[in-house]
Amino acid sequence: MTELLRKQTDELLNELKQKNIDIQDYINHNENSFIEINLRTMWEELFKKSNKSKSDIINNADISYIYFYEILQGKKIPTKDKIVRLILAMELSLDDCQMALKYCNHSQLYPRIKRDSLIIYAIENKLNLYDLQELLNSNGEKELK
Structure with a gap:
């Protein structure tokens, strides 16, 4: 109601x-x-949605275990690049990525920005982190940090 x-x-x-x-x-x-943004709940829901093990997500995102669990507990707000790494590792949608970026107070991916276009392409085509890094490099863009 x-x-x-x-x-x-x-x-x-x-x-x-x-x-x-x-x-x-x-x-x-x-x-x-009004919406109440609970980052811990948001991340838990995204991790469940991915059906990936936490270990696989950590390895595929190439982030430290400690940092991952600090994000999961809501103690750390990941950078824009770290969010993209996690979304790629979890093989989630562009909508999921945009929501996570917005809730973490980052600008959403914008297709008029070349680097963002490459990231959008990678998310939509389920590229892994290493393929995206190569794509960014070959197009003269900075790799994800």
Whole structure:
């Protein structure tokens, strides 16, 4: 039932753009429209969705075990490149990658940026990390860190 009460993002933004808005009224009236971002839950859901072992994800993403578990516990917010590494290792979708980037306060992949286009291609075509690194290099772009 709360889903029915949720407003579209554009509706919320239009309300906020009004000149004499009472911000407290806005907050109170739109309580059901706000999302609560729990990075730990988001990562756990993505890991489950991948059906990959944690060991395989760590190895395929080429990240340290400690760093991986700090991400999983919500203690670390991964960089944009680390998120891409994890998404590739888990063989998840571009939508999953964009969501993770957004929730971790990173810019989403943008196809007008050459490097981002190569990353999008890699995600869509289920390339592994090493194939993406080679693709980035051969196109004069920086490798994922």
